[in-house]
Amino acid sequence: PATLITEDYKGFVAAGQFMVLTVFGQTCSPDYLCWYLNTPEAKSYFAREARGTAVKIIDKTIVANFEISLPDLKAQKAIVDLSQLANREESLLDSLKEKRKQLIYGYCKQKIT
Numbered sequence: 001p002a003t004l005i006t007e008d009y010k011g012f013v014a015a016g017q018f019m020v021l022t023v024f025g026q027t028c029s030p031d032y033l034c035w036y037l038n039t040p041e042a043k044s045y046f047a048r049e050a051r052g053t054a055v056k057i058i059d060k061t062i063v064a065n066f067e068i069s070l071p072d073l074k075a076q077k078a079i080v081d082l083s084q085l086a087n088r089e090e091s092l093l094d095s096l097k098e099k100r101k102q103l104i105y106g107y108c109k110q111k112i113t
Contacts, residue, residue: 002037004030019063028068032076035083036068 005012005020014020023030036042045066050056071079 002034004034019058019060021063026073028070029073029076029080031080033068035080042066 021033023033046058046062047056049062050058070076
C-alpha cells in the first residue's frame with residue numbers, strides 16, 4: 001500500500017523494494033495522491049502490470065504511465081477528509097465489536113463461576 005511520508009520521517013532511507021514519490025507543484029495534494037494510489041482501480045492496475053512470479057516488481061515506467069484523476073485541490077481535500085473519517089469509523093466499529101465480545105464473555109464467565 002501507498003503510505004504518506006510526513007516531515008516526521010525527514011531524512012529516512014527507503015529500502016530498494018520501495019519507491020518514493022514526491023509531489024511538486026500545487027495541483028496535487030500528497031494526501032490525495034496517497035489515497036488515490038490505494039484505490040481498487042490503482043491496485044488493480046499495479047497488480048496487472050507487475051512483473052515477476054514469486055516476487056512482484058513494479059518499475060518506474062509502470063508508475064509513470066499510471067494516469068491519476070486529479071480534481072481541484074478543494075475536492076482533493078474533501079476526498080481525503082472523507083476517507084480519513086471512514087477509516088476512523090471503521091477503527092471505532094472494530095473497537096466496539098471487540099469490547100462487546102469482551103463484555104459478553106465476562107458476563108458469561110461470571111454466570112458459570
